[in-house]
Amino acid sequence: MTTTLYLIRHGETEFNTRGIYQGQADSPLTPDGEAQARALAPRIAGFDTARNLYASDLTRAYRTAEFVATPNHHQIVTDVGLRERHYGIFQGKVKKEISTQFPDVWEKYRSGDPDYAIPDGESQRQFLDRTCEVMTRIADAHEGEGVVAVSHGGTLGVFAKHVLGLEISAPRPFDIGNTSLTIVERTAGVWKIRTLGELAHLQRLPGMNQTEG
Numbered sequence: 001m002t003t004t005l006y007l008i009r010h011g012e013t014e015f016n017t018r019g020i021y022q023g024q025a026d027s028p029l030t031p032d033g034e035a036q037a038r039a040l041a042p043r044i045a046g047f048d049t050a051r052n053l054y055a056s057d058l059t060r061a062y063r064t065a066e067f068v069a070t071p072n073h074h075q076i077v078t079d080v081g082l083r084e085r086h087y088g089i090f091q092g093k094v095k096k097e098i099s100t101q102f103p104d105v106w107e108k109y110r111s112g113d114p115d116y117a118i119p120d121g122e123s124q125r126q127f128l129d130r131t132c133e134v135m136t137r138i139a140d141a142h143e144g145e146g147v148v149a150v151s152h153g154g155t156l157g158v159f160a161k162h163v164l165g166l167e168i169s170a171p172r173p174f175d176i177g178n179t180s181l182t183i184v185e186r187t188a189g190v191w192k193i194r195t196l197g198e199l200a201h202l203q204r205l206p207g208m209n210q211t212e213g
Helices: 014-018 031-045 059-068 095-101 103-109 124-141 153-164
Strands: 002-009 052-055 075-078 146-151 181-187 190-198
Touching: 002 031, 002 059, 002 124, 002 153, 031 059, 052 059, 059 075, 059 146, 095 103, 124 146, 124 153, 153 181, 153 190
Parallel strands: 002 146, 052 075, 052 146
Antiparallel strands: 002 181, 181 190
């Protein structure tokens, strides 16, 4: 029996365009972000999926879920486990300025130590464990079905690395763009990726920026 997760990253946000660490801070979708989500909606409607559509409770993910949910079918269920990594004192700060504002913390963060937690934030290992737990929990609740979940670039990226067998701290050899679609299957307890960070629905929306966070 195969369970299929249709994993979506939220649309572009104001913080994305300004190069600001979001983490578990929040920022509204831009008009482009809303357009991205609307463009994805018909594709989601074409899949055979459970009524529950899961979303991170952060506004940018929940708002994206509202756009992609199929009317008269999907019911949005929020889950804090789908949140982005908590970046602690980096959140709300301009990325280009972090290394000078917090030089010691930045050096430790960039060291690749999976157990180092940014002050007030999560370590990579804590983040991975949380992400794997929520994906497993959602799959268990919908065994043999397809189910949609709207989350974040870091969350989907760390889960994809796990499925691919990459180290937690390994550089990400793929992109998870705004409203990208990643399809992951689980059969007999084994995960595999069918598509990763796919953006075909944006082909009719030229000029869209693709940014991290």
